Amino acid sequence: MKCIQIVAALVLLSACWKPVDFREKERPMKKVWGNKPVYAAMNTAKQITFLVQKQPLHKAGNIYAIGNYIFQVDVGRGIHVIDNSDPVKADRIGFLTLNGCEQISIRGSYLYTNSFADLVTIDLSNPTRPIEISRVPNAFPEMAYNYPMAQPAETGYFTCPRTDSAVVGWIKDSIHATCFK
């Protein structure tokens, strides 16, 4: 077992950000306890909505400051809007759901971010009601399979995700392991 893990770890390291399939003979024959992807159809996963209430933070990501606002990426899930007009009381006030999101930059009233491989422009004229106004599909092709949710957070066995759907979460289950990290 240890040997399989080492081999798998080496293979994984050689291609850090790409899920790696086991070769047939290295794959555990029996079902093992591991992570299974939760899929959403790509077009559903790419829909953007704005929640006007504070949301819990899952995985803290990049931050960006402009005017009285701070934006913090929730890696792979979206962007928290933080009202910083009084830093002592600053708090999250809303959440832009944006699956596959990792990066953020702002100029004027436009926020530029990524949803998987797409470059998305968000109108922030009203920072408490941000809306998508344009999208460049497949702007960063590498991010199509190298997005934050493409692998489970923890190490161990997992089912290699399909690439025609978006992974929006991972659940523990008894699986036929095809990947390891």
Add this chain to the structure above:
Amino acid sequence: MRPKLAILISGLLIIATTLFVACTKDGTASNASTGKGGSLTRFTISGDHLYVVDNHFLYAYSLLNPQKPERVYTSPLNFDIETIYPFKNYLFLGTRTGLYVYSIDTAAKPRLIGEARHARSCDPVVANDSVAFVTLKGSAICGPATSGLYINDITNINKPILRKTIELPDPVGLGLQDSILYVCCGPAGLKVFNVKQPYSPTLISTAMDGKYVDVIPYNGILICFVEDGIILYDITKPDLPQKLNKIVN
């Protein structure tokens, strides 16, 4: 309590929104204000262009029509890019093999003009007129470099020279305010350095309020991205950060 808070928040929002709209209304494409990002970013805006790096490409998108970015430049790069940092007419690319400097005198056509190679590692960058501060984090994935703060002389931008190395545990993002440098070292704290003499920095203090990943000094406030959210410090006196608030779950 709740309704009061809601009223307060909506009040703040209305004020903030009014200000925001007032501030941006008269901004045309070329003078719209850019905010400030951290040092670990792969997106950055300089002038009228958005520059993006993924692992192997540098892209430039024109924001002349800010509602509809348009790709004007793509360049495959043969190094693993980690971060991008804009300074004046330059882009600093932190990669796993070194620091690369691009000129963006022609905004839509970044041009490689200098590089300082180092051992394989991960590395965000900040810079001022003559010095580029780089953190390197050696690890199994990033490479075997000694983790620490690497200080490069960029007086001659075409030829960055490594002048000083300070070993630090797990350094990640960093930020510069006047002559004070903040270096995030994960669970080992936020290191505050005086870099008035950039090649012999002195450690002033270490804040231990969280696991620090990245920082943005912005309008007298130090915004820290920590593993469980954000911590804000007052840095009216940059060498003496005073904790103001922690925004976590």
